[in-house]
Amino acid sequence: MGIVGANGSGKSSLFAVLRGELAADSGDFHLPSDAVIAHVAQDTPASDRSALDYVIDGDGEFRQLEAAIAQAENSNQDNLPDLYEQLQAIGGHEATARAARLLHGLGFAAKSIHQPVSHFSGGWRMRLNLAQALMCRSDLLLLDEPTNHLDLEAILWLERWLQRYRGTALLVSHDREFLDNVCTHIAHLEQQQLTFYTGNYSAFETQRAERLAQQQSRHEKQQREIAHMQKYIERFRYKASKARQAQSRLKALQRMEIIAAAEVDSPFSFRFQTPENTPQTLLSLEKCSFGYDNTIIAKNINLTLSAGTRLGLLGPNGAGKSTLIKALGGLLPPVKGERRPAKQLRIGYFAQHQLEQLQPEQSPLHHVQALSPNAREQDMLDFLAGFNFRGDTATAACRHFSGGEKARLALALLVWQKPNLLLLDEPTNHLDLTMRHALSVALQDFAGALVVVSHDRHLLNTVTDRFALMCNQQLQPFDGDLDDYQHWLHNHRRELQTDAPAAHTEKNASNSHSRKFRKQLQNRIQKLEREMAQLEKKLADCRLQLADTQLYQPENAELLNKKVAEEKALSAALNHCEEHWLETSEALESG
Numbered sequence: 001m002g003i004v005g006a007n008g009s010g011k012s013s014l015f016a017v018l019r020g021e022l023a024a025d026s027g028d029f030h031l032p033s034d035a036v037i038a039h040v041a042q043d044t045p046a047s048d049r050s051a052l053d054y055v056i057d058g059d060g061e062f063r064q065l066e067a068a069i070a071q072a073e074n075s076n077q078d079n080l081p082d083l084y085e086q087l088q089a090i091g092g093h094e095a096t097a098r099a100a101r102l103l104h105g106l107g108f109a110a111k112s113i114h115q116p117v118s119h120f121s122g123g124w125r126m127r128l129n130l131a132q133a134l135m136c137r138s139d140l141l142l143l144d145e146p147t148n149h150l151d152l153e154a155i156l157w158l159e160r161w162l163q164r165y166r167g168t169a170l171l172v173s174h175d176r177e178f179l180d181n182v183c184t185h186i187a188h189l190e191q192q193q194l195t196f197y198t199g200n201y202s203a204f205e206t207q208r209a210e211r212l213a214q215q216q217s218r219h220e221k222q223q224r225e226i227a228h229m230q231k232y233i234e235r236f237r238y239k240a241s242k243a244r245q246a247q248s249r250l251k252a253l254q255r256m257e258i259i260a261a262a263e264v265d266s267p268f269s270f271r272f273q274t275p276e277n278t279p280q281t282l283l284s285l286e287k288c289s290f291g292y293d294n295t296i297i298a299k300n301i302n303l304t305l306s307a308g309t310r311l312g313l314l315g316p317n318g319a320g321k322s323t324l325i326k327a328l329g330g331l332l333p334p335v336k337g338e339r340r341p342a343k344q345l346r347i348g349y350f351a352q353h354q355l356e357q358l359q360p361e362q363s364p365l366h367h368v369q370a371l372s373p374n375a376r377e378q379d380m381l382d383f384l385a386g387f388n389f390r391g392d393t394a395t396a397a398c399r400h401f402s403g404g405e406k407a408r409l410a411l412a413l414l415v416w417q418k419p420n421l422l423l424l425d426e427p428t429n430h431l432d433l434t435m436r437h438a439l440s441v442a443l444q445d446f447a448g449a450l451v452v453v454s455h456d457r458h459l460l461n462t463v464t465d466r467f468a469l470m471c472n473q474q475l476q477p478f479d480g481d482l483d484d485y486q487h488w489l490h491n492h493r494r495e496l497q498t499d500a501p502a503a504h505t506e507k508n509a510s511n512s513h514s515r516k517f518r519k520q521l522q523n524r525i526q527k528l529e530r531e532m533a534q535l536e537k538k539l540a541d542c543r544l545q546l547a548d549t550q551l552y553q554p555e556n557a558e559l560l561n562k563k564v565a566e567e568k569a570l571s572a573a574l575n576h577c578e579e580h581w582l583e584t585s586e587a588l589e590s591g
Helices: 011-018 051-056 060-075 080-089 092-105 122-135 152-164 176-182 201-236 243-255 321-328 352-357 364-371 377-385 403-416 433-444 457-463 482-499 511-546 554-589
Strands: 002-004 037-039 140-144 168-172 185-190 193-198 281-292 295-306 310-314 336-341 347-350 421-425 449-453 466-471 474-478
Touching: 002 011, 002 176, 002 201, 011 140, 011 168, 037 122, 051 092, 051 122, 060 080, 060 092, 080 092, 080 511, 092 122, 092 152, 092 511, 092 554, 122 140, 122 152, 152 176, 152 482, 168 176, 176 201, 176 457, 185 201, 193 201, 281 321, 295 321, 295 336, 295 449, 295 474, 310 321, 321 421, 321 449, 347 403, 352 403, 364 377, 364 403, 377 403, 403 433, 433 457, 449 457, 457 482, 466 482, 474 482, 511 554
Parallel strands: 002 168, 002 185, 037 140, 140 168, 310 449, 310 466, 347 421, 421 449
Antiparallel strands: 185 193, 281 295, 281 336, 466 474
């Protein structure tokens, strides 16, 4: 079920009630006592614990059983059979592999999953928290904006995972494509009320439009009835022969439950002003290479941005899309080649780090005044109202603004400057569905050139007319739509697993040697997979034997000790085999 509604409508408060962090002011709240609830933690401790162990911690029942078994083995307790049976029932021997698959799906390289949590940046720590929540075998899964820190490849993986999830998932998301592909129900939070709809987000929009149309029709009909009754009352209330009927209508009017007019207006109304000058060729890159600290991220890039260009940048995580956006914006000079901007080029650049560059003690009005000191204050206030900065909000310090409000302000400042080239790097993060729609409409009417990187597929589909693919340090035209790109991603990953050279292959090795080495890695992976399957079967059989109460009779003490040692050895061998498999797979993927 998707939980949708404007920012501040109460979605996070609803989740807080479900997690027991917020008590209901009225009414009754019931939750089964044995229900297991999983949610994504907002904070991640900078611990030395490995990413893999941190994610496994999400399966609390497995960790409890693991500790109980260790204690029972050390003290020869007689509850080992029950503990092993419970471990077998929850698939405990697969915990490490399951956590590794989650991390891999969310974009972590195999070699990185053994690094400490403190090694990762904030965005990657949020991915760790998401993986930990998915690791939990929950009855109820609460996900609040799970796609905000993910790239498109990870979002597609998460969609597939949620489609297979067996519990109940409640999702707060402003990504309509994500809601369409995952949800079977929608709950709309508006004016402190929840309204439930069956179907995905597109079905919700259709049903809500129909409901609003019916509501408006009933409202208008009622207004006509009220007007007729009031006219009758005013005409006859002081005539003795009609006073009783007039009084009856007056009472009926007082008892009438008023049907409100349907409110569908967005609080956002803005558009990009026509740029003062738009040269035919705004910017070109000729045989440009870009990078950081002697590491080339993109090379031999040729790109011309003309008036009317509407380009979406695609590519796997880490391929260099954001680097290219910075290079286009002049924030990263080329290592080689030439960047040629037009004299009248005016760039509007949006990236997430700009939200942190807002002056916390300054109001939205002050931010606009800093750009145009001579502009009329009322003109600036009218402009800010289009971004829903009205009244006191327009003149309040932005230090307490939410992420969505900061993103809106950053976009407002960009629009105010009348750019003729827009460079947008994930512009919809933190924006609710209504604001995303308003931005999409405004961008469709933008008269200048546009280059956008986004995981919001709806935005890409509605504001761009062609795509370019960033991969293997190269930029190439992509002839296809986002469905084609999804197939490309799938094939790209498969090719990496089968054809990529090993990470440590010598640069000057011959082609035949590279092919031979790849074949060796492929054979090694296949062998490891067979070994893991055999070890998992042996471990399952061993734990099944350990669950037999007869094994714990005094006469079987020697056999019990032997089986306990065997279980430990098999577990260690399986963990070692899994780690070796991950390292070998990483060698294939890191070409």
